[in-house]
Amino acid sequence: xxxxxxxxxxxxxxxxxxxxxxxxxxxxxxxxxxxxxxxxxxxxxxxxxxxxxxxxxxxxxxxxxxxxxxxxxxxxxxxxxxxxxxxxxxxxxxxxxxxxxxxxxxxxxxxxxxxxxxxxxxxxxxxxxxxxxxxxxxxx
Numbered sequence: 001x002x003x004x005x006x007x008x009x010x011x012x013x014x015x016x017x018x019x020x021x022x023x024x025x026x027x028x029x030x031x032x033x034x035x036x037x038x039x040x041x042x043x044x045x046x047x048x049x050x051x052x053x054x055x056x057x058x059x060x061x062x063x064x065x066x067x068x069x070x071x072x073x074x075x076x077x078x079x080x081x082x083x084x085x086x087x088x089x090x091x092x093x094x095x096x097x098x099x100x101x102x103x104x105x106x107x108x109x110x111x112x113x114x115x116x117x118x119x120x121x122x123x124x125x126x127x128x129x130x131x132x133x134x135x136x137x138x139x140x
Contacts, residue, residue, distance in 0.1 A: 041101070069116035069131065083135040088132070089131060101120065
């Protein structure tokens with residue numbers, strides 16, 4: 001009878017997942033910080049990311065906040081898990097122009113889900129949009 005213990009699964013470092021998402025490159029998202037359940041992303045607005053009024057498209061804002069919240073959720077696990085978005089609620093406050101910063105924080109959760117909040121600010125520090133999201137942790 002064998003008493004050998006199976007080797008533990010090697011922990012997966014999900015820190016590099018952000019850079020592997022082609023859509024992040026297409027939008028021009030930059031992850032400036034992600035640690036301890038907090039993340040900050042930036043986006044320099046380009047004409048192809050605007051709507052009919054010449055301001056940032058709402059879908060771009062949602063993608064920016066989704067990526068910021070997922071970065072915060074990943075960092076809350078020390079980048080040992082991956083996440084998928086299962087719910088997101090967004091409110092738009094004012095037109096966004098120029099350089100945009102998304103700030104995201106984990107607000108709670110457990111082993112299988114994480115609840116996050118995010119806000120996007122323009123270069124003057126005015127809030128452009130806010131979001132709340134729920135993320136499910138998954139294996140890579």
